[in-house]
Amino acid sequence: MLKRIKPIWLLSLLSIVYQPVMAHQKVSLSEKDSIKVLAAITYRNNQIVESGEIWQPQGFLVGGEAVPAEDGASLDDAQLQGYMNLNKEYYVAAKLSAHSHSGENSLELENLWFGTEFQFAQQMFQIEAGKISTEVTDTINYHSSIDIFSQAPLSADILFGRHFTDIGARFALMNSIDQLNSSYKLGIELFSGDNFPATSGDGSISAFSHLTFQSQSFQSIAKLWVMYAKAEQREDVRYSEGHSHGVSVDNVVQSFFTGDTLSTGIYLDGTWDYEQWRFHGEFEWIQAQIDGQISTTTQSAYMDAVQSSYRLAAFVEREKHSLHLEYEILSVDNEFSHTTETFIEQVGLSNNGFEPNRLSVGWHYAFHPDFILRTEWMRDESNELSQVSSIVSLGIQWRYNLL
């Protein structure tokens, strides 16, 4: 066990984050109208699971859109982001995005929301509503065109079905404490439940606190959050097209989850600028406590599980070049009752001694103001024990401001 964790020490010493090269689409009332296009295209020499096989990290309940990239070239992600400020009274923002997997393209209006800010009792408040993403942590708003690596973090894929988007509303209190060079944002979010691990209509709710500290050369962000999601007969529909949903010879049986997921997260980062250099380190811990029932068309079981993920990332940047590192490891503590071990195996939830983990290393070269060349190497062991794949990829991120 210890052996597997060792790389963490190295990373924690390197510890230092990063202001994503292209930030997630977070907006405020003080911005100007804008339209941006973003895209990421990547070529990979390998894939995590063979074509036609299902990525199903053993012992974890997965869902949403968590499907690993296939080998060959792919348009990972393309986005059109728009922001319109209406007389400094309120704003409208939207994101149209296209993904391609298995050779199929899908176009989606991922976000469209309204927001405003106002002052009350000497405090600054923000209200946003519409089809929004969550602000608890950016990790679960993954997009290849915005984020560092060309594949979503394991923690986002396994715990939240990749990227979070849902109909909902956010209410936040924002302030800065100038004498401490700090600012904070406290908020609550309410969602209809379209995003994994919730199911539509059953809802999820979150509360977060973000604290930013900034001095001339140093910046640090700390985030603490909880999210509670309810699911009713949730089904893993990631591969719903063209597969047999029975007990086929070696596949996992189709199952449904009904119950609650309480996720808690802590995120910490620090970025330090020194002359031409920038150092960044980040640590993130997310834990999902799952309590419910897992059932197939016939049998069922009570489930009480704790899934934890640890993510460490770091980078060093100098002018147009940056070197990135990320290590993730997940573990699960599954407890079942009123059932048999065979059933738990059939639904793919038996896991003793397997911790999905991934190490990614990347080099970015911003060879043009609009382009970044992204070279990566990834060692992944996320599907089952000892099924290790090593993937080398090469791609570009493109960003252009139309307005």
Added chain:
Amino acid sequence: MLFRSLGRLTLPKLSEVDSSLSFMFLPLSLFVMLFVSGCNVSSTTTVTSTETEQDLRTLLDLPDHMPLPAIPEFNPLTKEKITLGRFLFYDKQLSANQTQSCGSCHFQSDAFADGISTPIGSTGHALVRNSQGLSNVAYNATFTWSNDTFFELEDQLNVPIRADDPIELGVTDAELDTVLSRFNNDEKYQEMFEAAFPDSDSGATMNKVIFSLASFVRTMISAKSPYDEYLLGDKEALTAQQKLGFSLFNGEKFECFHCHTGINFTVSYKDANTLNDALLFPFFNNGLYNVNSDGSYPAEDQGLFDLSSDPTDKGKFRPPSLRNIEFTAPYMHDGSIGTLREVVEHYARGGTLTEYGVNAGDGKNSPYKSALILGFSATDEEIDAVVSFLESLSDYDFINNEKFSNPHEEN
């Protein structure tokens, strides 16, 4: 620990520390180290069970991979009831004219079916339905070929014993006392009834008979077939042909799994963990008949329709478990299909064609046929594979196990 470290990291005074490096490195790496070493990053899965569950498993001699069947609270399972039930099951004194027992239509060697299309009751009445095999009956959501009101074995068992149309064992009201007095006058039965129902001194009653029979029937669990071995991890337990059959069975061409799924190969399933609101009582018309081309079944048995009078219920039957199916020919509610191969051909055709006679019609075109029975073209090899897979559900331990054999023959 967590919050303290967090607090330390964001303590305002630290903002004055000029070396941002120390601000950054110390708490963060300390935090990470504490955190990661404090947490055991290792995965575990445990399946827990209560003592009551374990006792019940022992009593049923239940293989680990089988879920616990639902035992109704009003009739807790005991060894004594099981023993009494076994004696009664094979005792012809349980029929009014002492010519038949349950075992007359339910033979262990046939997985408790009887090898004929439709049986004859104790007084010579011909039954319209095929005798059902009794493997894993305890997991059925409803009982008999088609009845959505029999939720417990105790409800259903009244029928073979007490019914007068058609007569099976013929213990009608008029015969009840005679039959019970046979057991009350038998010393061995007196003892067994007393042991099984220690809180009651009323001797043999029909209720006690039924409760004991139900208890015995619940122990008839079949889970030692090659398929079970395969499920438990012996990948060699199924032949290559059977594995192919299994994936065809579960594939979108044959579609068998929609109705014959799960550990007992039927969607009509219930176990100790099934929530009442999740219970399904599925009944389907699988295209066996289409009399007068209006979706009717032969007049003597139209399935659920005979209870509900709703035309869309014509020909609706419970999908039976397919465990030990090799031993329970002939097939279907009326025993009209002789072999497993013909059953699979029936499905491949999308229904059965009855060319002549009063029941003529093509089941394939029945308006009430389930949408899952569409017919498909399959090669001989594919059909053979599915048949061969069905045969992997044969449990020789079940049909030879002494626990279920006739105890009267031992003496």
